[in-house]
Amino acid sequence: xxxxxxxxxxxxxxxxxxxxxxxxxxxxxxxxxxxxxxxxxxxxxxxxxxxxxxxxxxxxxxxxxxxxxxxxxxxxxxxxxxxxxxxxxxxxxxxxxxxxxxxxxxxxxxxxxxxxxxxxxxxxxxxxxxxxxxxxxxxxxxxxxxxxxxxxxxxxxxxxxxxxxxxxxxxxxxxxxxxxxxxxxxxxxxxxxxxxxxxxxxxxxxxxxxxxxxxxxxxxxxxxxxxxxxxxxxxxxxxxxxxxxxxxxxxxxxxxxxxxx
Numbered sequence: 165x166x167x168x169x170x171x172x173x174x175x176x177x178x179x180x181x182x183x184x185x186x187x188x189x190x191x192x193x194x195x196x197x198x199x200x201x202x203x204x205x206x207x208x209x210x211x212x213x214x215x216x217x218x219x220x221x222x223x224x225x226x227x228x229x230x231x232x233x234x235x236x237x238x239x240x241x242x243x244x245x246x247x248x249x250x251x252x253x254x255x256x257x258x259x260x261x262x263x264x265x266x267x268x269x270x271x272x273x274x275x276x277x278x279x280x281x282x283x284x285x286x287x288x289x290x291x292x293x294x295x296x297x298x299x300x301x302x303x304x305x306x307x308x309x310x311x312x313x314x315x316x317x318x319x320x321x322x323x324x325x326x327x328x329x330x331x332x333x334x335x336x337x338x339x340x341x342x343x344x345x346x347x348x349x350x351x352x353x354x355x356x357x358x359x360x361x362x363x364x365x366x367x368x369x370x371x372x373x374x375x376x377x378x379x380x381x382x383x384x385x386x387x388x389x390x391x392x393x394x395x396x397x398x399x400x401x402x403x404x405x406x407x408x409x410x411x412x413x414x415x416x417x418x419x420x421x422x423x424x425x
Contacts, residue, residue: 166369166424168195169205169226169356169382170415172217174375175392176204178410187416189220194425196221203359205352207344207378209267209310210234211296226355228310229346229378232269233358241358242269243350244308249332253312254302260325263315266302273309276301281315283342316341336378339396344378353381371422373415374399390418 170176176184192202201223206213209228218225224235233240245253250266254275257264263281266273274288274297291297300307316322320341329335333345356370372379372386375395383389383402391399393409407418419425 165199167201167365169203169372171374171379172206175373187413191416191419191425205355210269211271229352230350230355231310244310250308256328260321262320265313266309267311268309272297273302273307276303284315311346314343351381353385356382356385
């Protein structure tokens with residue numbers, strides 16, 4: 165039995181077509197029929213997953229960069245930012261003149277007022293279209309979230325942002341002024357380790373598929389590391405095999421290469 169771990173955006177889900185290729189869906193079904201386990205391992209929180217993806221027959225969902233682990237209806241582990249910090253962080257980010265997406269298991273929170281960041285506002289509109297991020301805002305008292313993303317530009321105080329958060333968060337620079345913050349001690353790598361221990365598997369049994377810098381932690385935890393054709397160069401030192409792009413059936417080709425289907 166092998167355990168396969170998949171990032172979503174740019175790995176399973178095309179950022180061009182916004183769909184999972186049929187070849188990948190077929191490959192997931194075939195490897196499950198061979199007795200292998202399949203897990204979503206994503207930076208997205210549970211609330212950010214498309215409903216149709218939640219209905220796919222994965223063995224489990226590892227969300228929020230390892231802060232939320234779920235199998236079926238059972239929540240195996242859930243870590244959140246403390247309530248006090250959940251209130252303090254939006255205030256600090258406004259003072260840093262930065263944009264924010266506060267990512268929770270039940271909801272996603274944006275500031276009440278639109279920001280000057282085009283990409284952030286497009287993300288707000290995307291979630292709003294599917295009914296997420298509407299009821300409450302970053303300023304709402306009592307909200308709880310698992311992790312966050314920060315958007316900056318030349319007007320933002322990035323140095324202060326690091327000073328404020330580097331002692332409690334892993335700050336991942338996703339390029340272009342975009343940062344992903346996850347509580348220290350949690351990552352896609354810790355999620356892989358949790359699953360392997362749960363099933364009595366070893367690192368050699370783990371196959372990880374990814375494309376971005378937040379996949380680095382799981383690339384360091386799996387023996388077999390597969391980078392998609394278009395991927396962040398930070399993964400290169402830890403990549404065993406480079407497959408094709410999502411749109412060119414990269415996931416299915418890699419699974420065939422390793423004899424997983």
